[in-house]
Amino acid sequence: MALVEARGLTKVFRRPQKDPGLRGALKHLVQRRFKDFRAVDGIDLSIEAGEAVAYVGPNGAGKSTTIKLLTGILVPTKGTVAVDGHQPHVERIVNARNIGVLFGQRTQLWWDLPVRESLALLRDMYSLSPTFYKQRLERLDDVLGLGELMPVLARKLSLGQRMRADLAAALLHQPKIVYLDEPTIGLDISVKDRVRQFLRELRADGTTLMLTTHDLGDIEDVCERIVIIDEGRKIFDGPLKEMKDQFARVRRMHLQLASSVPLAQVAAVLPETEVAQGDGPHSVTITFDRFTHTAGQIVSAVLQVTEVGELHLDEPAIEDVVRKVYAGELLRESV
Amino acid sequence: MRVYFRILGAHLRSTLEYEADFAIMVVAGLLFQLLNLVFLSAIFAQVPHINGWTYAECVLVAGMYGIIAGLSPLFFEGMWSISWRINKGELDYPLIRPAPVAAQVIGSRIGLHGVGDLIVGGSMAGWAVTQVSVSWTPLTVAIGLLLFVSAAAIHLSFVTIFNLASFWIPGPHPFLAITMHNIEDMVRYPLTIYGQGLRLAFTVLVPFAFVTFFPLVWLLGKPFAWAGLLTPVVALWSVWLARFTFRRGLLRYESSGH
Numbered sequence: 001m002a003l004v005e006a007r008g009l010t011k012v013f014r015r016p017q018k019d020p021g022l023r024g025a026l027k028h029l030v031q032r033r034f035k036d037f038r039a040v041d042g043i044d045l046s047i048e049a050g051e052a053v054a055y056v057g058p059n060g061a062g063k064s065t066t067i068k069l070l071t072g073i074l075v076p077t078k079g080t081v082a083v084d085g086h087q088p089h090v091e092r093i094v095n096a097r098n099i100g101v102l103f104g105q106r107t108q109l110w111w112d113l114p115v116r117e118s119l120a121l122l123r124d125m126y127s128l129s130p131t132f133y134k135q136r137l138e139r140l141d142d143v144l145g146l147g148e149l150m151p152v153l154a155r156k157l158s159l160g161q162r163m164r165a166d167l168a169a170a171l172l173h174q175p176k177i178v179y180l181d182e183p184t185i186g187l188d189i190s191v192k193d194r195v196r197q198f199l200r201e202l203r204a205d206g207t208t209l210m211l212t213t214h215d216l217g218d219i220e221d222v223c224e225r226i227v228i229i230d231e232g233r234k235i236f237d238g239p240l241k242e243m244k245d246q247f248a249r250v251r252r253m254h255l256q257l258a259s260s261v262p263l264a265q266v267a268a269v270l271p272e273t274e275v276a277q278g279d280g281p282h283s284v285t286i287t288f289d290r291f292t293h294t295a296g297q298i299v300s301a302v303l304q305v306t307e308v309g310e311l312h313l314d315e316p317a318i319e320d321v322v323r324k325v326y327a328g329e330l331l332r333e334s335v
Numbered sequence: 336m337r338v339y340f341r342i343l344g345a346h347l348r349s350t351l352e353y354e355a356d357f358a359i360m361v362v363a364g365l366l367f368q369l370l371n372l373v374f375l376s377a378i379f380a381q382v383p384h385i386n387g388w389t390y391a392e393c394v395l396v397a398g399m400y401g402i403i404a405g406l407s408p409l410f411f412e413g414m415w416s417i418s419w420r421i422n423k424g425e426l427d428y429p430l431i432r433p434a435p436v437a438a439q440v441i442g443s444r445i446g447l448h449g450v451g452d453l454i455v456g457g458s459m460a461g462w463a464v465t466q467v468s469v470s471w472t473p474l475t476v477a478i479g480l481l482l483f484v485s486a487a488a489i490h491l492s493f494v495t496i497f498n499l500a501s502f503w504i505p506g507p508h509p510f511l512a513i514t515m516h517n518i519e520d521m522v523r524y525p526l527t528i529y530g531q532g533l534r535l536a537f538t539v540l541v542p543f544a545f546v547t548f549f550p551l552v553w554l555l556g557k558p559f560a561w562a563g564l565l566t567p568v569v570a571l572w573s574v575w576l577a578r579f580t581f582r583r584g585l586l587r588y589e590s591s592g593h
């Protein structure tokens with residue numbers, strides 16, 4: 001069985017229906033009206049031990065809500081969750097030892113205490129042995145640079161420092177699976193790189209990861225699987241590479257031509273593509289639609305005009321793909 | 336329990352760093368209690384006893400309530416944070432840690448103003464105990480202590496239950512709990528001074544009568560002394576109800592939108 005198994009996971013929030021203003025509020029007191037809102041709608045998900053899953057979707061798609069359901073913070077309206085065989089909201093404490101959770105928007109450090117004290121409190125809650133604790137801190141210090149943060153009160157940390165301390169807090173007990181909800185939100189490039197580096201190391205240690213983010217750079221070299229959701233429903237689940245192959249429709253090919261040929265001549269043999277001057281003197285960049293042309297067709301068409309030296313096909317940018325998904329174009333293209 | 340004391344200890348250290356705050360809070364607690372004592376003395380300057388309760392006995396009631404009301408902020412202040420926690424989704428992290436949510440919430444604050452209540456309440460009770468006619472035996476002391484602990488448990492359980500109402504009545508302030516806390520203040524005086532309806536409500540509906548009145552009725556050998564011995568039973572029921580409410584509340588917890 002997979003480490004995380006969710007079947008038909010659904011969360012319905014009841015939203016009060018209020019008219020605006022004080023009158024509306026008073027009216028609501030007397031005559032309460034609610035509307036059901038499905039934040040998560042029948043999600044099936046299995047995550048094997050050691051996998052790293054990127055969980056993406058536009059704002060309000062239901063990512064955070066899914067994580068809260070998987071961690072046992074929320075009780076599902078329908079459907080089941082099992083993490084390592086335990087139902088998170090029922091066997092809360094057993095489950096808590098298996099998981100590490102970070103909500104990038106919010107800290108779990110105690111506001112008025114130095115970081116050191118917060119970590120010590122967590123040590124006690126997880127009943128970590130002094131040697132294990134020391135060893136863990138050293139390890140986390142290496143990658144996150146905790147040392148300088150230890151004596152600082154949580155409320156005095158900068159956002160980047162706070163995120164580093166929070167990562168340490170979430171990983172102190174060496175959880176089997178780690179859920180990270182926007183771990184790089186608001187961070188500058190250097191801290192972001194540091195966090196990503198940390199995630200890669202976590203991966204290498206064999207920790208199972210589930211990561212939500214709006215910065216797709218986070219997932220490119222950390223996750224090999226991507227799950228895309230929108231309006232509470234899963235719309236893609238598979239290897240990152242497959243998603244790109246399947247859905248990145250626009251491809252870009254860079255060619256180093258043997259001789260100097262006018263662009264128009266190349267364009268003439270390649271209808272329905274975009275031919276542009278490349279970086280070098282003899283290079284061209286051809287942008288084409290993968291569904292109307294294959295790379296082979298492009299090359300053989302160019303060969304009719306001139307010899308080709310170097311050839312390079314751009315990897316489809318994950319941003320482009322996901323942007324389309326968000327815009328609702330993905331499903332139509334895939335059929 | 337261990338977790339609770341660790342969190343509380345850490346917060347005590349951090350709270351004590353604000354020394355001026357600490358002093359002001361203690362003084363505020365002291366003044367409030369003293370004011371009550373002045374009020375009580377003023378009444379007894381006019382009459383020798385109220386419904387069969389002498390001055391010393393009344394001081395004992397007020398003192399006992401002072402002690403309980405002082406211990407409550409010292410050890411239980413965090414419970415008052417539950418409504419904003421629910422409102423802001425601040426129970427997310429406590430829910431993913433392997434320790435009771437209640438312990439984490441209760442330990443998260445320490446109300447040092449309790450020290451003032453405790454000092455005055457303790458002195459009042461201490462003085463009153465030497466004035467009232469009770470024949471002290473080891474058994475009286477043992478039962479007395481049991482009743483005191485039970486009374487405190489009832490008080491804390493109901494602080495909890497009314498604060499937990501925020502799971503059902505959304506909003507950032509614990510209005511119900513504050514109201515009930517003010518109402519509970521009435522047990523500062525012997526219950527006999529109130530009308531029958533109120534006495535009944537305080538006994539059956541919300542058993543505030545067991546926080547001071549009935550345990551002391553037993554100790555002082557007043558009519559219905561036996562009712563005081565029900566205090567531990569009522570305490571068990573209250574604690575059970577608080578735990579049950581907490582469980583049910585957490586199932587309703589909705590976190591926040593981000």
Ligand SMILES: Nc1ncnc2c1ncn2[C@@H]1O[C@H](COP(=O)(O)OP(=O)(O)OP(=O)(O)O)[C@@H](O)[C@H]1O
Pocket residue numbers: 013014015037038039057058059060061062063064065066589590591592593
């Ligand atoms: N506690 C709640 N009560 C009512 N509605 C909620 C609650 N939490 C979330 N929602 C609603 O559920 C939907 C999904 O929210 P969620 O936070 O899961 O989105 P998300 O995918 O994490 O978005 P973002 O990228 O903006 O963080 C939103 O429309 C939100 O308004």
Ligand SMILES: [Mg+2]
Pocket residue numbers: 063064065181593
């Ligand atoms: Mg979110």
